[in-house]
């Protein structure tokens with residue numbers, strides 16, 4: 001099945017157009033056996049945490065394969081499974097059922113386990129992370145969970161992925177702004193901006209509300225990085241509605257955008273809509289959005305030159321360089337920062353100065369200090 005960005009799957013695996021197609025995070029340097037690597041404190045495939053996730057709920061069994069693929073220094077932490085939204089293009093609620101949240105204590109235990117296993121970055125996922133807590137009467141909701149996670153020793157970065165726009169509260173915004181470990185990064189799939197299409201998608205949010213939320217995020221979380229995804233060629237999308245979306249992408253200057261050409265899912269309300277668009281139109285529209293976004297992203301990247309950044313190193317990238325990410329770059333889907341240097345281990349934080357951009361990516365050199373992992 002295919003999701004559409006906030007469906008808990010990463011863009012590349014869904015065949016979406018993502019902003020930085022060459023950014024693939026590898027698994028560190030090969031060559032040492034697991035025991036040897038463990039002794040040296042290096043990356044080994046994560047095991048205990050996988051089992052814990054798989055044991056929690058049958059739905060999360062699929063997480064294990066993916067988690068084993070992640071390097072040891074970052075991890076995806078699933079906070080819920082299933083979804084109570086009813087987006088008309090999506091099969092996830094039918095397949096995975098209503099939202100089941102893990103209790104905060106279970107999430108904290110899992111987070112500790114991942115940290116104990118070497119993770120310094122936790123990426124929170126779920127089909128709709130902003131609705132967290134609804135089904136378990138956890139009134140503090142996502143904001144409360146973020147504040148709890150922020151108190152943990154060990155993780156340096158905690159990142160929120162798959163936020164749903166209509167339930168993004170002021171408390172959540174404040175928690176992101178105030179908690180030092182919560183990176184100032186919001187992944188918020190918007191899917192469209194035309195009111196008529198948003199309604200046809202049953203997204204329960206309007207253009208005006210979306211713009212107000214984006215303004216508020218930028219206002220109250222200084223320097224926030226916003227990633228989003230859109231669907232191009234939803235059934236009945238007119239030229240004018242598509243143009244509205246294209247103009248919106250141009251105006252908003254998002255840090256990162258993924259685009260999914262609409263994919264018909266059987267047994268969904270959108271799948272039954274009469275005005276399905278030809279594949280070529282959906283493709284052309286996706287490409288047009290990515291073209292507009294590419295210009296924005298290249299400009300934003302070029303504007304980083306001269307900035308000091310803390311970069312989490314992911315892997316050696318050859319020719320005396322390492323690929324890593326600053327806090328505004330999520331693993332696997334976003335651009336990367338290449339750092340020149342020697343003897344840097346995956347999972348180390350390095351303070352760098354950005355020298356220039358290379359398309360979506362940044363080229364940086366280390367300052368002399370290697371930061372301790374907190």
Ligand code: SF4
Nearest residue numbers: 006083085087090127
């Ligand atoms: S929020 Fe919408 S698109 Fe995302 S999983 Fe739920 S129903 Fe699907």
